[in-house]
Amino acid sequence: MTPLRPHARSGPPLSRRHLLAGTAALLGGAFAAPALAGCSSTAAASGITDISYWHLLSGGDGITMATLVADVEKKLGDVSVKQTVLAWGAPYYTKLAMASAGGRAPDLAIMHASRVTGWAPGGLLDPWDLDLLAEFDVTEDTFKPRIWEKGFTDGRLYSVALDSHPFITFFNTDIADKAGVLTSDGTLIETSTPDEFVDMALEMQAVTGQHGLSWGYLNDGAQLWRLFYTLYRQHGADMVLETGKPAEYDEDAALESLKFMTRLVDGKIAAKNGDINNGIAEFAGQKSGMLFSGVWELRTMQDAGIPFDATIIPTLYGTPAVYADSHTFVLPHQSNPDETKRRAAYEFMATLLKGSIDWAGAGHIPAYLPVIEDPAYDELIPQAHYANAADLINYDPPAWFTGSGSDFQTYFLDAIQGVMLGSTTPEAGFTSFITRINTLLAKPNPVTA
Template sequence: MSGAMTRRRLLALGGGLALTGGLSACSSPLASGLTGAQPDTADVIFWNLFTGGDGANMVLMENAFRKEHPGVTVEATVLGWGNPYYTKLALATASGTPPDVGISHLSRLPLLAAAGLLEPIENAGVGDLGVTADRFTPAAWKKATVNGTVYAVPLDTHPFVLYYNVDLAKKAGLLDTSGNALKPMKGKAQFVDALKAMKDAGASYGAAMSITADPATAWRYFSMVYSGLAGPVVTDSGTAVDIDADAMEETFAFMQSITGPGLMPKELNGSGANVLFSTGKAGFLFDGEWQIPSYRLVKGLHFNVVPFPALLGPEPVAYADSHALVVPRNPRRSSARTAQAARFIKSLLDHSATWAQGGHVPAWLPVQRSKGFLGQSPQRNYVQAAFDAQYDPVAWYTGAGSDFQNTVGATIIEVLAGRLGPRKAVAAMRADLKRYTTARPPVTMK
């Protein structure tokens, strides 16, 4: 996109972002993005979507920058997670009133980049500060690249991982000589045997996972398993369905081999999964690493976290996403403001050991290899998952909190519940995907 975005195109982009967020209407975030101004009220204006523990850690990192740069002011604004955030970020940028630095999930990057809303990183001044490709987790840097141009600086990788109850695993004979780490396992047979061993050791279930009304988690689980056998389910920038029917049927059959015999509940909400794992009634938990801070608060729970082993296919795969730092395009931004934004980005990277306390793996290798991070457990145990990361397929409709994840995840939930057999589920997934691949994107993706 060059020059000013037309009103028609701007509204089309807003509509596309609303679809990716799965919301029925655009309310105040859209309106304020269209009409609200972003005056230069600080040297660096920063927008993010972090609350809770992540929000607290981000504030610590912001304050570290302020302390190191006492003459530089930072104004940080926290907006609603998901679609409200991305809609306002896109429309504020399109209307010429963006922040200097923003957060984006890398899975959301393709649409923002295709719309011309982001400054290429080579123009953002960070390269002069040593922010270069060789200093990042390769998978995250690759995902930050759209059509050969890097549009984001990865802050982390947050993978879907395998939690386990250490005490139950010890009773089940699943630990190595250290008494804390799982013995190596590979393939679906060994994995299912481990779930059975947990149940035999006294757990009510071998594993637990949030399923009911949690399509995003169902999608993460499916995508991880399926990606061991086949490539993305949509290709050509999201315009073509590319299902490997045999691989997908095998994936669904494997998933039902766990829920069918009762090794994992067929239907379970998030709080139910939390209770089962927290009370030792489930040996394993399938979830994102961002849940680690919550389980640390559970008195008497001795748990560890590792990447999933290879399940289907020869190599392990980790479903993941990444938070990244972007510089929204603003022709009015001065070189001085650009330089301050670059220093702010570099500072957040340098202090990302603080960010890792929320469970995330730093994408910045100097921190990932530092004592500050390697002293954090269990975070150091699943670093490999960041290197084996598999992200959402590239399309304008995929990504964190998207309607795409809700739609395909709902079909996967039916499989886990046993209401849809593997072969019929493949047909249902094909129909789900066709809905998106035939939809008209709000911007050209190629």
């Protein structure tokens, strides 16, 4: 493995779970959010504080969130929450940025933890007050260290995590049992090297007659990046993207990770050129033994009625690591916030965190430690079987252009899809990616420029 060094060579598409009915109407609704300062006389007269809340959670996640919001409103009694749901990815972040910059921001919003780095320095977010959070039992010791620390930028807390949602392994317990790769306690046999994992996948392929592993990458930079960054970080390698300087990375770890990924898509272990929707359908149809995807596919597999379990991605290169992101609560910037509404936003957020065991039903790992330490969480299967991923998560390398819903993963797709298809070498593909990243690093954060 080569050491970290500068190297001067050189947003994912929407998945089916993120598509919203009536997107145009929902996007237009963003501009219906009321101005934030003043105008609270109606709330004061009724004894109810109205707060506005934006998020990008749709499908099953959206239904779960709506239920959680209703539960919090019932518990508090004096807070009414108006939800605005926008399309996942660029539409959401564009609208939220415009609202924050234009003085029409909501009282509270959801952002991916990986996006906060690019927003906080430009004044689009207000920091959380640690003392006020503590009044509502939200403190450092109620979160895993990696998750709590990710909320800080320049020494101030700008995001409070609702969850972590890692990239994991789903596996069919019947197929694994028939393939002889299931232990007596129902877990997959340990694989600690690439060769051991390949052998296990081939044993499953012998049972299914189709593939041992389902994983889709075609036209999907998010899927490519999630697996690559998991394997890359398992080498113990870091990636530093600092504005004004060339990227620092471990080239040997990157190339080895890419070569292993191409080894998987041989048409036998996994499909040569499949996309994630085909991969999900294949696993749900019991035509493969494993699936690499995010925890958000849990409900899909439950609905399919197949025998399955889930675990973290096997550690194949020595260092336990998984790619993940978090849904986090942020305070979009307000130049003159209504203090009653702001306090209500704190109380609403904290109360939702404390009741987030229902959020675990969607597959996500709740970030609030008292929830996952409750014995009730141990009864959630398979969620409890991959809860340890919260100790191993790795967010995108911080930079103004990285993070879920950004173009960063699309740049990775542009450079690396040809590697997976065999039309270019890992060396050429990764050099192309780094060249593009270095071009971005040479530019200032447009939010702060």
